[in-house]
Amino acid sequence: VANVPTECVIGVDLGGTNLKAALLAGDGALRCETRRVIAGLRTAELLDALADTVCELRERAREPVAAAGFGIACLIDERSGLAASSTHLPIVGVPFAAAMEERLAVPVRVDNDANMALLAELRAGAAADARVAVMLTLGTGVGGAIALDGEIFRGARGAGGELGHIVLDRDGPPCGPGCPGRGCLESFVSGSALARAAAAAGVPAPAGRALDGALVSELARGGEEVALALLRSLGEWLGLGIVSLINVFDPDVVVVGGGVCEAGELFLEPARAVVAERAGAFAGAHVVIRQARFGARAGMLGAALAAREALAGRVAA
Amino acid sequence: VANVPTECVIGVDLGGTNLKAALLAGDGALRCETRRVIAGLRTAELLDALADTVCELRERAREPVAAAGFGIACLIDERSGLAASSTHLPIVGVPFAAAMEERLAVPVRVDNDANMALLAELRAGAAADARVAVMLTLGTGVGGAIALDGEIFRGARGAGGELGHIVLDRDGPPCGPGCPGRGCLESFVSGSALARAAAAAGVPAPAGRALDGALVSELARGGEEVALALLRSLGEWLGLGIVSLINVFDPDVVVVGGGVCEAGELFLEPARAVVAERAGAFAGAHVVIRQARFGARAGMLGAALAAREALAGRVAA
Numbered sequence: 001v002a003n004v005p006t007e008c009v010i011g012v013d014l015g016g017t018n019l020k021a022a023l024l025a026g027d028g029a030l031r032c033e034t035r036r037v038i039a040g041l042r043t044a045e046l047l048d049a050l051a052d053t054v055c056e057l058r059e060r061a062r063e064p065v066a067a068a069g070f071g072i073a074c075l076i077d078e079r080s081g082l083a084a085s086s087t088h089l090p091i092v093g094v095p096f097a098a099a100m101e102e103r104l105a106v107p108v109r110v111d112n113d114a115n116m117a118l119l120a121e122l123r124a125g126a127a128a129d130a131r132v133a134v135m136l137t138l139g140t141g142v143g144g145a146i147a148l149d150g151e152i153f154r155g156a157r158g159a160g161g162e163l164g165h166i167v168l169d170r171d172g173p174p175c176g177p178g179c180p181g182r183g184c185l186e187s188f189v190s191g192s193a194l195a196r197a198a199a200a201a202g203v204p205a206p207a208g209r210a211l212d213g214a215l216v217s218e219l220a221r222g223g224e225e226v227a228l229a230l231l232r233s234l235g236e237w238l239g240l241g242i243v244s245l246i247n248v249f250d251p252d253v254v255v256v257g258g259g260v261c262e263a264g265e266l267f268l269e270p271a272r273a274v275v276a277e278r279a280g281a282f283a284g285a286h287v288v289i290r291q292a293r294f295g296a297r298a299g300m301l302g303a304a305l306a307a308r309e310a311l312a313g314r315v316a317a
Numbered sequence: 318v319a320n321v322p323t324e325c326v327i328g329v330d331l332g333g334t335n336l337k338a339a340l341l342a343g344d345g346a347l348r349c350e351t352r353r354v355i356a357g358l359r360t361a362e363l364l365d366a367l368a369d370t371v372c373e374l375r376e377r378a379r380e381p382v383a384a385a386g387f388g389i390a391c392l393i394d395e396r397s398g399l400a401a402s403s404t405h406l407p408i409v410g411v412p413f414a415a416a417m418e419e420r421l422a423v424p425v426r427v428d429n430d431a432n433m434a435l436l437a438e439l440r441a442g443a444a445a446d447a448r449v450a451v452m453l454t455l456g457t458g459v460g461g462a463i464a465l466d467g468e469i470f471r472g473a474r475g476a477g478g479e480l481g482h483i484v485l486d487r488d489g490p491p492c493g494p495g496c497p498g499r500g501c502l503e504s505f506v507s508g509s510a511l512a513r514a515a516a517a518a519g520v521p522a523p524a525g526r527a528l529d530g531a532l533v534s535e536l537a538r539g540g541e542e543v544a545l546a547l548l549r550s551l552g553e554w555l556g557l558g559i560v561s562l563i564n565v566f567d568p569d570v571v572v573v574g575g576g577v578c579e580a581g582e583l584f585l586e587p588a589r590a591v592v593a594e595r596a597g598a599f600a601g602a603h604v605v606i607r608q609a610r611f612g613a614r615a616g617m618l619g620a621a622l623a624a625r626e627a628l629a630g631r632v633a634a
Contacts, residue, residue: 075599084599132473144565148465155567156449159600165564167557167595170485181560181595240484243498247482248461248565250472278484278498282392282401283476 007066007311010057011304012050013113014038014072015259016088016140020296021053023061024304030297032060043090051103069109069307070100071116071299073141078158081110085159087141087178087186109303109310114143115152115161116302117292121255122147123305125293130252134245135292136163136238137258137299138213141176142186146249164190166244168237188237191260197230217263228266235267239274242289246275250283257292264291324383324628327374328621329367330430331355331389332576333405333457337613338370340378341621347614349377360407368420386426386624387417388433388616390458395475398427402476404458404495404503426620426627431460432469432478433619434609438572439464440622442610447569451562452609453480453555454575454616455530458493459503463566481507483561485554505554508577514547534580545583552584556591559606563592567600574609581608 011030012021022033034057038049050070058065074086074096081098083091100108111119118127118135127133127147137143144163146153154160164186165179172183179186187193191213198216203226205211219227242254256268272289279287292298328347329338339350351374355366367387375382391403391413398415400408417425428436435444435452444450444464454460461480463470471477481503482496489500496503504510508530515533520543522528536544559571573585589606596604609615 075597077599085597130473132477146565148470153465155600156447156569157567157600157603159597160449160565160567162564162567162597162600165597166483166561167485168487170554170557179597181564181597184564237487240487244483244561247479247498247501248463248477250474250477250479252473280392280402280476280479280482280496280498282394283472283474283479286474 007308008061008063009304009307009311010054010065010068011300011302011307012054012068012070013116013299013303014050014070014089015113015299016073019049019053020300021057022300022304023057023065024301024308026063030301030304032057033300041090043094046090047094047099047103050100054104065106067107067109067307067311068100068104069116069303069305070096071111071113071303072096073113073143075159075162076110076112078154085178087176107307107311109307111152111303111306112143112145112161113137113299114145115154116306117143117257117294117298118145118147118255118302119152119306120294120298120302121257121292122150125298126255126290127253132249132251133253133255134163134249134251135255135257136241138189138256138260139191139258141192142190143258163241163245166241168240185237185241189234189241191258194230194234194260197233198227201226201230203227203230213260214262217260220263220266231263231266232270235270236274238267239271240278242271242275243279246279246283246287251287254287254289255292256289257295257298259296262295324625325378325380326621326624326628327371327382327385328433328617328619328624329371329385329387330433330616330620331367331387331406332430332616333390336366336370337617338374339614339617339621340374340382341618341625343380347618347621349374350614350617358407360411363407364411364416364420367417371421382423384424384426384624384628385417385421386433386620386622387413388428388430388620389413390430390456390460392476392479393427393429395471402495404493424624424628426624428469428620428623429460429462429478430454430616431462432471433623434460434574434611434615435462435464435572435619436469436623437611437615437619438574438609439467442615443572443607444570449566449568450570450572451480451566451568452572452574453558455506455573455577456508456575458509459507460575480558480562483558485557502554502558506551506558508575511547511551511577514550515544518543518547520544520547530577531579534577534583537580537583548580548583549587552587553591555584556588557595559588559592560596563596563600563604568604571604571606572609573606574612574615576613579612
C-alpha cells in the first residue's frame, strides 16, 4: 500500500454553467467544496476565476497542496495540449494546463470533464471492476466517457468519447454551438434540453427561480405531472442512446451522472425499458445501467484523482 | 522475419447469403477462391457445406493446410465459444469452433466476419498504421468492427462492434430477425435495404436476375438514374452513422467494405459530404473514410490471417 499516493490535491470540475472545486485530503475525503457560476465569463475572466478558486482552497488546506486536476467541458488535443473545441466554454485555442501551471505553480492535470467523472467511478464508484464502462453525464450538455481495462479511452487524438453527439434523429434540432450536428443525444437529454422542453410545455417556475434542468428535476421529485412526463421522455431518448452504446461497446456497465442525475430513477427506469426492448439481446442481458455513485461530485473527485495519479507517474518515471 | 508465420491456411467468410473461401498460400497470395450460396440452409446443412468447402480446398492445396479461420455473420460468446446471436444464420447455440475442429481435424479460429475483414485491412490494407480504426461491411446486413492499437476490440463478452445496430431513427423500420431494434444503420445501408428500396422505386431487374444489392450497384455503375439516387441516399445514411462513430471513437480511419462497396465512390462521396457537414470539427478534420483495400475478399483474407496468428500464438505459448 506504500504505492497509493495520498498527497493533498485539488479537483476542479468546469461545466458549461458552474465551476465546482474541492480539496482531496490525504485521508481520501473531499473537503471545502466550493461552487461559482461561470456562465457568460470571457476567457481571461474564466481563467482568473479558476485560479482564484484553487488559491482560496489552497489557503484553507491544512497540508501543502501537491497538484491540481481540472475536468473541463471541452476537447483537449492530445498532441498540442490545446483546448480544441468546446460547446459551452470560451477556451478554444487556450493551452489550458500550461496557463494554469503558470498561475498556480503546481503540476496541473487536465482532461475532459466526463473523462474525469468516469475515472472517479472507475477507481471507487459505480464502474469499479468493469472491464468495459461507458458514462454519460447529463448537465448543461451531455458529456461522455469510455473506459477500457481500467483506462480512459480518448480516441486517436483526444476527441473520442463524445457520446453526447451520437445522432438519434437525422432531422432533429440543431445541436448547438460547437457541434454542427442535428438530433444528437445531447439535444434530447441535457439539462438545457429539459429546461427548453419545460418552457415549451408551460411549466411555471416559482418566483425568483430560473426554469432550468435542476428545477424541472425538483418539480418531478415533488410529483408535478408535466415535469414527470418530461423526465420520462428524456429517459426514453437516453435509453435509445444507450441501445447504440450497448451494441457498439458490449459494456459491463453504463453509468449516468451529472447534475440531472439527481432525478435518478424517474428517468433511468424508462431508459432501461427502452434498452430491454431494443438492445441486442446478448449484450443487453448482461449490462447494468446505474447512477454515478459520486453523483454531481464525480467530476471534482476524478480530477483530483487524476492529478494524484499523474504525480505518482512522475515519481515512478 | 523468422517469426512471420507462413503456413498454408484456409480462410472462410460466411455471410448471410454467401460462403466464400480460399487458400492463403505460404507466399501470401489467396488461391483457389470458391463461393456457394448458403441462404436458406438449415444448421446441419450449413455446417456440412462449410466442412465440404474446406475439404475441397485442402485437396487442391499444394502444401499441407495447417489451420482454418472462419469469419461468420454472428456474435461469438467469448466465454462459452458458442454462437450467441445471429441476424442471418441458423447457428445460435452452436459451439462453432469445436464443431469445425471435429470435422476438419485442424486448429480452427472463429470470429465475427466484420472483425476478420478489419483484421485483414489492419495487417495489410486500408487500416494499416491506424491506432484507432472502425470498419463497416455492407452486405446482406451491416457488420461492424473496431481496432484499437492493432487489436480487434470485442467488448466485455464478445458482442461489441455491432456498428450496424447504432440507432439512426427512433421511429424507423424494424431491424430484422436477431435485432429487436428499429431504425438501425443496417435498416438503411445494407444490400438488403438497397434491394428493398429499389423494389419500392420500381427498378426493373433484367430477365433471370434477382433484384439484389449487387444488381442495384451494377445498374448505378452503368448510369441508371434511379439506382444512382438510391446509392446517394444510402451514402447519406451511411454518413450519418459515420458521424456518430467519429464522435465516439475519434478514429484515424473508417473503412467501408463488403459486397455493396463495389459501388465505391457512388455512395462514399455523399457519405463524406454528410460527415463534413455534421461531425465534430476536430475529429472530423482528421479522419479518412476509404474503401476496403481487399474489398469483398477482406473477410476471407482476415479469417486466414487470424488462423495463422493463432497458430503463431500456440507455438509461442
